[in-house]
Amino acid sequence: MKKNGLVAYLLIGIGIYFLLRELRIPVFTDFYSWPTLLILVGVAFLIYAFSIKDYTNIFPGVILLGLGIHFHSLNHYPFWIDHWAMFTIIVAIAFLARALKTKNGFFPGLILLAISLFAIFADQQPSWFNWINQVMLWLERFWPIILIALGAYLLLKKK
Secondary structure, eight states: OTTTHHHHHHHHHHHHHHHHHHHTOGGGGGGOSHHHHHHHHHHHHHHHHHHHTOGGGHHHHHHHHHHHHHHHHHHHOTTSOOOTHHHHHHHHHHHHHHHHHHSOSHHHHHHHHHHHHHHHHOSSOOGGGHHHHHHHHHHHHHHHHHHHHHHHHHHHSOO
Protein backbone atom coordinates (compact mmCIF):
# COMPACT_ATOMS: atom_id res chain seq x y z
CA MET A 1 0.00 0.00 0.00
CA LYS A 2 2.89 2.32 0.63
CA LYS A 3 3.70 2.68 -3.05
CA ASN A 4 0.18 3.18 -4.46
CA GLY A 5 -1.63 4.41 -1.34
CA LEU A 6 -1.60 8.10 -2.15
CA VAL A 7 -2.75 7.51 -5.72
CA ALA A 8 -5.53 5.23 -4.41
CA TYR A 9 -6.79 7.88 -1.98
CA LEU A 10 -6.64 10.53 -4.71
CA LEU A 11 -8.59 8.35 -7.13
CA ILE A 12 -11.24 7.56 -4.50
CA GLY A 13 -11.67 11.23 -3.57
CA ILE A 14 -11.81 12.50 -7.15
CA GLY A 15 -14.17 9.64 -8.06
CA ILE A 16 -16.53 10.57 -5.22
CA TYR A 17 -16.42 14.21 -6.35
CA PHE A 18 -17.38 13.42 -9.94
CA LEU A 19 -20.01 10.86 -8.87
CA LEU A 20 -21.72 13.39 -6.62
CA ARG A 21 -21.49 15.94 -9.42
CA GLU A 22 -23.23 13.54 -11.82
CA LEU A 23 -25.93 12.62 -9.29
CA ARG A 24 -26.67 16.34 -8.71
CA ILE A 25 -27.64 15.89 -5.06
CA PRO A 26 -29.03 19.28 -3.93
CA VAL A 27 -27.15 19.29 -0.62
CA PHE A 28 -23.80 19.25 -2.41
CA THR A 29 -24.45 21.86 -5.13
CA ASP A 30 -22.18 24.40 -3.44
CA PHE A 31 -19.31 21.92 -3.62
CA TYR A 32 -19.21 21.39 -7.41
CA SER A 33 -16.17 23.61 -7.90
CA TRP A 34 -12.41 23.45 -8.24
CA PRO A 35 -11.77 24.39 -4.57
CA THR A 36 -13.51 21.15 -3.64
CA LEU A 37 -10.92 19.26 -5.67
CA LEU A 38 -8.17 21.00 -3.70
CA ILE A 39 -9.90 19.99 -0.47
CA LEU A 40 -10.18 16.36 -1.61
CA VAL A 41 -6.53 16.18 -2.68
CA GLY A 42 -5.45 17.74 0.64
CA VAL A 43 -7.54 15.27 2.62
CA ALA A 44 -6.09 12.40 0.55
CA PHE A 45 -2.56 13.55 1.43
CA LEU A 46 -3.47 13.77 5.12
CA ILE A 47 -5.19 10.38 5.24
CA TYR A 48 -2.21 8.82 3.49
CA ALA A 49 0.29 10.50 5.82
CA PHE A 50 -1.48 9.33 8.96
CA SER A 51 -2.34 5.86 7.68
CA ILE A 52 1.27 4.88 6.91
CA LYS A 53 2.79 7.12 9.60
CA ASP A 54 4.90 8.97 7.03
CA TYR A 55 4.34 12.51 8.21
CA THR A 56 6.16 14.27 5.36
CA ASN A 57 2.84 14.46 3.47
CA ILE A 58 1.20 16.48 6.23
CA PHE A 59 2.70 19.71 4.87
CA PRO A 60 1.31 19.50 1.29
CA GLY A 61 -1.94 18.05 2.62
CA VAL A 62 -2.58 20.97 4.96
CA ILE A 63 -1.60 23.50 2.27
CA LEU A 64 -3.97 22.00 -0.31
CA LEU A 65 -6.76 21.59 2.22
CA GLY A 66 -6.26 25.15 3.47
CA LEU A 67 -6.23 26.63 -0.03
CA GLY A 68 -9.37 24.71 -0.93
CA ILE A 69 -11.17 25.89 2.20
CA HIS A 70 -9.98 29.47 1.62
CA PHE A 71 -11.10 29.67 -2.01
CA HIS A 72 -14.37 27.88 -1.27
CA SER A 73 -15.07 30.25 1.62
CA LEU A 74 -14.29 33.32 -0.49
CA ASN A 75 -17.02 32.24 -2.92
CA HIS A 76 -19.66 31.36 -0.33
CA TYR A 77 -19.14 33.39 2.85
CA PRO A 78 -19.16 37.19 2.70
CA PHE A 79 -17.38 37.50 6.06
CA TRP A 80 -14.32 35.54 4.89
CA ILE A 81 -11.09 37.56 4.93
CA ASP A 82 -9.66 38.21 1.46
CA HIS A 83 -6.11 39.24 2.35
CA TRP A 84 -2.70 37.99 1.22
CA ALA A 85 -1.85 37.03 4.79
CA MET A 86 -4.37 34.19 4.59
CA PHE A 87 -1.91 32.33 2.35
CA THR A 88 0.91 32.72 4.86
CA ILE A 89 -1.45 31.60 7.64
CA ILE A 90 -2.13 28.42 5.66
CA VAL A 91 1.60 27.78 5.26
CA ALA A 92 2.14 28.53 8.97
CA ILE A 93 -0.55 26.03 9.93
CA ALA A 94 1.08 23.47 7.62
CA PHE A 95 4.45 24.00 9.35
CA LEU A 96 2.85 23.72 12.78
CA ALA A 97 0.82 20.62 11.90
CA ARG A 98 3.91 18.89 10.57
CA ALA A 99 5.91 20.01 13.60
CA LEU A 100 3.46 18.26 15.92
CA LYS A 101 4.48 14.91 14.43
CA THR A 102 8.05 15.46 13.21
CA LYS A 103 9.34 18.10 15.68
CA ASN A 104 10.60 20.03 12.63
CA GLY A 105 9.42 23.45 11.44
CA PHE A 106 7.81 24.77 14.60
CA PHE A 107 9.77 28.06 14.67
CA PRO A 108 9.12 29.03 11.00
CA GLY A 109 5.45 28.27 11.56
CA LEU A 110 5.27 30.58 14.56
CA ILE A 111 7.09 33.38 12.71
CA LEU A 112 4.78 33.11 9.68
CA LEU A 113 1.73 33.02 11.92
CA ALA A 114 2.86 36.14 13.79
CA ILE A 115 3.58 38.05 10.57
CA SER A 116 0.23 37.01 9.11
CA LEU A 117 -1.79 37.99 12.15
CA PHE A 118 0.05 41.31 12.32
CA ALA A 119 -0.68 41.98 8.64
CA ILE A 120 -4.37 41.18 8.99
CA PHE A 121 -5.24 42.75 12.32
CA ALA A 122 -2.90 45.71 12.71
CA ASP A 123 -4.91 48.86 12.05
CA GLN A 124 -1.95 51.17 11.80
CA GLN A 125 0.87 49.27 10.15
CA PRO A 126 4.27 50.95 10.05
CA SER A 127 5.27 52.52 6.74
CA TRP A 128 8.11 50.02 6.25
CA PHE A 129 5.48 47.27 6.02
CA ASN A 130 4.04 48.63 2.73
CA TRP A 131 6.70 46.95 0.59
CA ILE A 132 5.48 43.55 1.80
CA ASN A 133 1.94 44.43 0.74
CA GLN A 134 3.20 45.50 -2.70
CA VAL A 135 5.21 42.28 -3.19
CA MET A 136 2.25 40.14 -2.13
CA LEU A 137 -0.12 42.01 -4.46
CA TRP A 138 2.33 41.39 -7.32
CA LEU A 139 2.58 37.69 -6.38
CA GLU A 140 -1.22 37.38 -6.24
CA ARG A 141 -1.42 38.70 -9.79
CA PHE A 142 1.51 36.89 -11.38
CA TRP A 143 1.67 33.60 -9.43
CA PRO A 144 1.40 31.53 -12.66
CA ILE A 145 4.85 32.85 -13.64
CA ILE A 146 6.25 31.27 -10.48
CA LEU A 147 4.68 27.93 -11.47
CA ILE A 148 6.11 28.20 -14.99
CA ALA A 149 9.58 29.04 -13.66
CA LEU A 150 9.46 26.20 -11.14
CA GLY A 151 8.40 23.75 -13.84
CA ALA A 152 11.15 24.95 -16.19
CA TYR A 153 13.71 24.65 -13.41
CA LEU A 154 12.64 21.09 -12.64
CA LEU A 155 12.86 20.17 -16.33
CA LEU A 156 16.25 21.76 -16.90
CA LYS A 157 18.12 20.96 -13.69
CA LYS A 158 20.80 18.34 -13.87
CA LYS A 159 20.09 15.04 -12.21
